[in-house]
Amino acid sequence: MNRRKERIDRGVKARSADIFALTSYREMLYLMIPGAVPVVALLCFSPMLSDYWREVIISTAIYALLAMSWDMLMCAGLLSLGQSLFFGIGSYISGSLNYYAGLPPILTLPIATILGGLLCTVLLLPVLRLRGIYFAMVTLVVPLMLSRLVEATRILGGTEGLTGLTPFPNQLTALFIIQLALLATLFGFRRIMGSDYGLVVKGISDNDRSVMSAGLNIYWYKAQVLFLGASVGCFAGAFGTHMDMFAGMPGFALDYSIMPVAAAVVGGVGTFAGPLIGAFILVPLSEMLRALGSLRMVFYGLFLVVFVVGMPEGIFAYIQRKYQQMERWVDVS
Amino acid sequence: MTELTPLLRASNLTKKFGGVTAVSNVDFDLQEGQLLGVIGPNGSGKTTLVNLITGFVKPTAGRIEFRGKDITGWPPYKVVSEGISRTFQMVRPFYQLPAYKNLIVPLYSPRVKKLAGGKYGNRDAVALDLLEEVGFERDAHVSYKKAGALPQGYLKRLELAKSMALRPDLIILDELFSGLSLAEVASIVPIIEKLKHQGKTIIMIEHRLKELFRIADRVMVLNYGRKIAEGKAKDVMESPDVKEAYLGSEAE
Numbered sequence: 240m241n242r243r244k245e246r247i248d249r250g251v252k253a254r255s256a257d258i259f260a261l262t263s264y265r266e267m268l269y270l271m272i273p274g275a276v277p278v279v280a281l282l283c284f285s286p287m288l289s290d291y292w293r294e295v296i297i298s299t300a301i302y303a304l305l306a307m308s309w310d311m312l313m314c315a316g317l318l319s320l321g322q323s324l325f326f327g328i329g330s331y332i333s334g335s336l337n338y339y340a341g342l343p344p345i346l347t348l349p350i351a352t353i354l355g356g357l358l359c360t361v362l363l364l365p366v367l368r369l370r371g372i373y374f375a376m377v378t379l380v381v382p383l384m385l386s387r388l389v390e391a392t393r394i395l396g397g398t399e400g401l402t403g404l405t406p407f408p409n410q411l412t413a414l415f416i417i418q419l420a421l422l423a424t425l426f427g428f429r430r431i432m433g434s435d436y437g438l439v440v441k442g443i444s445d446n447d448r449s450v451m452s453a454g455l456n457i458y459w460y461k462a463q464v465l466f467l468g469a470s471v472g473c474f475a476g477a478f479g480t481h482m483d484m485f486a487g488m489p490g491f492a493l494d495y496s497i498m499p500v501a502a503a504v505v506g507g508v509g510t511f512a513g514p515l516i517g518a519f520i521l522v523p524l525s526e527m528l529r530a531l532g533s534l535r536m537v538f539y540g541l542f543l544v545v546f547v548v549g550m551p552e553g554i555f556a557y558i559q560r561k562y563q564q565m566e567r568w569v570d571v572s
Numbered sequence: 573m574t575e576l577t578p579l580l581r582a583s584n585l586t587k588k589f590g591g592v593t594a595v596s597n598v599d600f601d602l603q604e605g606q607l608l609g610v611i612g613p614n615g616s617g618k619t620t621l622v623n624l625i626t627g628f629v630k631p632t633a634g635r636i637e638f639r640g641k642d643i644t645g646w647p648p649y650k651v652v653s654e655g656i657s658r659t660f661q662m663v664r665p666f667y668q669l670p671a672y673k674n675l676i677v678p679l680y681s682p683r684v685k686k687l688a689g690g691k692y693g694n695r696d697a698v699a700l701d702l703l704e705e706v707g708f709e710r711d712a713h714v715s716y717k718k719a720g721a722l723p724q725g726y727l728k729r730l731e732l733a734k735s736m737a738l739r740p741d742l743i744i745l746d747e748l749f750s751g752l753s754l755a756e757v758a759s760i761v762p763i764i765e766k767l768k769h770q771g772k773t774i775i776m777i778e779h780r781l782k783e784l785f786r787i788a789d790r791v792m793v794l795n796y797g798r799k800i801a802e803g804k805a806k807d808v809m810e811s812p813d814v815k816e817a818y819l820g821s822e823a824e
Contacts, residue, residue: 435676435695438669442677446664452626454652454681454738 245569252563273562278422285414293414297482299522300417304475306499306506306514307424311468313508314432315461316444318371321378322499324362325472326479327385327490329355331395333477334486338401344481348416348474355473360466367461379496386491400487407481417478421515424471428511431467440464498522505546507553516554577640579604579773580625580656580742585634587620587797594620596797597634602742607764607774609788609805611781613817617797618777619661622746625775626658627651638742653683657740659731661747661777667720671708671730674719675699678737687739699737706733706763725756732763742773749780757783793817 255266285296305322312319333351336342342350366377390398407413431437442450443457450457480486498521499514506517524542528535550557578601587595595617602608610618623629625636627648636644638654646654657678665674678684679695703715706729714726722730728748735743745764749757761783768774768787778784785791785805793801793808795817801808808814 435680438666438673438676439680442666445666445668448628448660449664449666449734450677451628451648452652452658452660453678453734454649454657454683455677456647456649 241571242568243571244566246560246564246566248564274426281418281422285418286411290410293410295523295526297410297413297417298479299519300421301475301479301482302495302498302502302522303421303515303518304417304424304471304478305495306502306518307428307511308468308471308475309499310503310508310511310514311428311464311471313503314437314444315440315464316370316447317367317461317465317468318375319378319468319496320375320500321380321382321496322472323491323493323495324378324382324385325355325359325469326476326495327382328359329473329476330480330486330490331401331476332358332473334401334404334480335395337404337481338396338486344405344407347481348477351477352470352474355476356466356470359469359473360462363465363469364462367458367465382491382496386488389488396487398488400485400489402485402487404481404484404486406484413478413482420474420478425511425515428467432511501543505543505554507555507557510553510555513553513555520554576603578602578637579639580775581637582625583635583637585621585624585636586632587617587624587629588632593797595624595631595794598794598797598799600792600799600802602773602775604741604773605768605771606789607768607776607787609784609791610775610777610794611779611784611791612794616794618794619746620797621794622658622744622775622777625651625744626656649681652681652738652740653686655683655739655741656744657735657738657742658744659735659746659748661750663724663727663731665719665727665730667718669719670716671719671722671726672696672699672703672715674730675702675733675737678734681738683738702733702737703730706730706736707759708733724751725753725759728752728756729760729763732760736767740772742775743767744775744777746777747779748776749778749783761787 251266251269255270259266261267285293288296305326308325309319309322329351332355333344333347336347336350337344362381363378366374369377389395395401407416432440439450439455439460442453443460447457450460476490480490499518502517502521503514504517505521506515507513521543525535525539528538531538580602581600583599585595585598586593598617598621600608610621612618620629624631627643627646627650630645634644635642638651638656641654643651643654665671666677673696676695676699679698700710700715704710708714708726708729714722719727719730728751732745732748735745748760748764752760757780764774764776765787776784776788788805790803791801791805791808792799793811793814795813800813800817801811
């Protein structure tokens with residue numbers, strides 16, 4: 240006697256798939272709750288936490304932004320192992336604008352976002368032709384190169400970095416800025432990828448020859464996606480700089496490259512909400528494991544392995560399935 | 573207009589891959605509204621010829637003109653915006669998407685946006701219409717099925733619809749009939765005839781000679797990258813060169 244798990248869409252899911260969702264509150268709520276509840280919870284409860292945990296939320300959000308930026312690149316088939324490039328460049332741009340020109344964070348953040356996005360796009364433009372692991376290798380190497388460049392030429396403060404930068408007025412302001420950016424990125428990216436433009440982008444990663452023969456310049460689209468991803472990464476870097484009041488070589492550190500990938504893998508690639516959830520699990524977890532001392536990395540790694548093996552689709556896809564489908568065991572003989 | 577400039581003219585077209593000459597000194601003219609069949613044994617350079625015309629491969633030497641304009645070595649997206657579209661021999665649709673969503677990508681192209689006058693309205697509706705045109709039965713909701721769940725016959729039709737979505741002047745069909753049953757081929761032939769009646773120029777690469785000869789105005793035969801014959805189907809098949817190259821065993 241064999242058993243098989245049968246999955247059936249819930250009635251409310253089937254009904255609310257179209258304009259008919261507007262016919263009842265129940266169905267409208269069904270559609271809105273998954274988005275609205277976490278957003279409201281985040282905005283309402285995060286200010287109530289202690290200073291320490293607010294700090295944790297802020298650094299989690301920085302990683303979450305990098306993870307969503309990674310996911311955006313992944314949508315176009317660009318596997319990046321160098322999110323620290325975006326973080327570092329955003330960090331140095333806002334840092335030097337603040338250090339040398341004395342601009343306040345309210346100006347350096349948007350300038351670093353746009354300018355950093357453009358700069359990273361131009362830097363990676365020559366390698367947009369590469370795919371998969373070849374693109375990944377280049378993105379891995381470029382931030383390391385840049386950090387050695389800063390060290391060797393002693394520009395931008397050299398190994399010391401730029402210190403004493405303007406902080407945010409208070410922690411609560413910072414908290415709300417980063418949460419706003421987080422939500423704007425999440426819903427913005429989801430919206431973009433849900434449109435026809437998003438179909439083209441996904442098409443490039445699935446089957447680029449087919450997109451080429453459809454009369455679209457795939458390098459132009461890849462550059463656009465790269466700009467979107469890079470500017471979000473640069474915003475994270477600029478934000479982190481003002482948070483720490485410091486811009487320096489650690490901005491190009493490997494942490495900023497690896498953690499976003501781990502978060503996206505745990506949460507579910509290609510969904511944007513997945514990497515966000517992944518970051519909100521992994522970063523606080525690593526904080527909580529601090530008590531374990533040296534064993535921290537062991538448990539952390541163990542958790543990652545168990546997760547990736549046990550739930551390869553990612554947390555987000557798992558939750559989504561439970562929310563939308565009924566499951567039951569049926570006998571097949 | 574007595575002496576018409578041909579829609580497509582290839583002169584001295586040559587492509588070498590390392591030491592192998594895939595296409596060698598091929599010349600041909602194609603008048604507007606004609607259907608040219610290209611035949612030849614496996615490895616005779618037919619698909620390379622398609623790749624050369626559509627810009628997927630840059631020629632080693634030679635020249636391609638479309639409406640008198642030199643398009644040699646243009647990238648594929650520019651060639652398409654001039655009005656040349658193609659299908660692929662190996663269909664690779666976006667398997668996770670419903671069939672009609674596969675057409676969104678070509679409908680998003682600058683050429684279609686320009687021809688339709690600015691921003692395209694409802695791409696989904698246009699896609700569904702196009703699929704019906706190539707034989708996706710609307711009543712059976714085939715267009716809404718995932719491309720991965722469709723049989724080969726429908727995937728080939730989808731491939732045809734993708735190239736039609738670009739509103740091309742010249743369509744290049746790379747072995748559209750390969751891997752299809754006789755009945756499926758018989759149901760696609762009228763679609764191609766209809767395209768021809770609409771005034772589209774078509775190049776068909778094909779192994780199914782019987783069906784091809786019925787609809788082709790002219791046939792060109794390639795062997796080892798060289799053009800060995802061109803003309804009416806009947807005359808071409810009687811040429812001794814062709815008999816030897818293409819139907820070698822029969823000629824003996």
